[in-house]
């Protein structure tokens with residue numbers, strides 16, 4: 592039975608709205624510890640290199656709107672709330688607003704397809720904790736993973752095919768990638784790395800890719816080991832064997848800073864340095880079929896079908 596006042600909670604990483612907001616943003620990512628002036632300058636220069644603040648917020652908003660429309664076509668009229676992990680409005684702030692608006696039943700989705708204790712679990716925890724304070728009676732269920740959703744695989748596969756057009760498969764290496772995380776997550780049994788590999792395998796199969804590997808990207812310098820191999824090391828290692836590198840990130844769903852800079856500039860430059868041709872497959876961004884499929888998952892959750900993990 593679906594309650595009368597339904598809320599759709601769409602959660603994304605967050606990005607500074609202007610260059611002036613880079614410092615508070617970075618400080619929040621560092622759990623309240625301001626970055627050193629050098630680290631801040633480094634991040635500011637990466638934003639500048641992609642032309643200023645990232646398009647992440649705008650893309651997330653378009654994605655959220657499409658998910659809301661997908662629910663509407665299934666007869667579910669849900670009020671949309673968009674919350675971020677590291678910028679206002681934070682996930683906790685919008686959940687408080689949902690309670691204030693009298694939302695009785697809510698469904699949530701994170702714009703990150705793979706489960707990790709470091710990402711999806713943290714978004715979910717913020718939402719649930721805020722719900723417990725604001726209105727413990729508001730039902731809230733969050734989709735925990737969607738990295739094998741057929742429409743997601745197909746959209747990635749089509750983008751990869753476009754990027755590979757005209758290239759000789761035998762001379763081409765596809766590198767699937769995703770954000771690295773501290774290596775310690777493996778010891779705790781985190782499924783993140785496995786889920787990323789599963790998505791990569793499905794896309795490679797759907798695209799009939801001859802040669803592919805997986806590499807992590809965007810590791811931070813926190814003084815502890817992060818998951819590898821790093822994509823730049825993979826490029827260097829494989830350079831003698833190929834003419835073309837095609838990058839396809841499976842862990843990100845928007846062409847934002849980590850994609851536009853770490854792949855579009857850093858990985859591209861590394862390839863140029865090694866005499867390799869570089870191409871990048873676009874992220875799914877606001878692909879209507881993927882967003883509609885996500886709406887389908889959320890609709891099933893609302894109907895009580897066992898799709899996501901209830902929390």
Ligand code: FEC
Nearest residue numbers: 604605606607620621645647703710770811812847848849
């Ligand atoms: O376009 C934009 O403005 C935002 C791009 C952005 C996305 C993103 C996604 C993920 N992150 C994940 C984990 C970590 C961990 C740390 C960390 C640090 C940063 C920094 C920036 C940044 N992340 Fe990010 N991440 C984005 C941006 N991320 C900027 C800080 C500077 C740097 O290290 O480069 C380390 C925190 C610490 O210092 O303790 C861990 C994961 C994702 C993918 C899932 C998701 O989207 O939530 C995991 C987008």
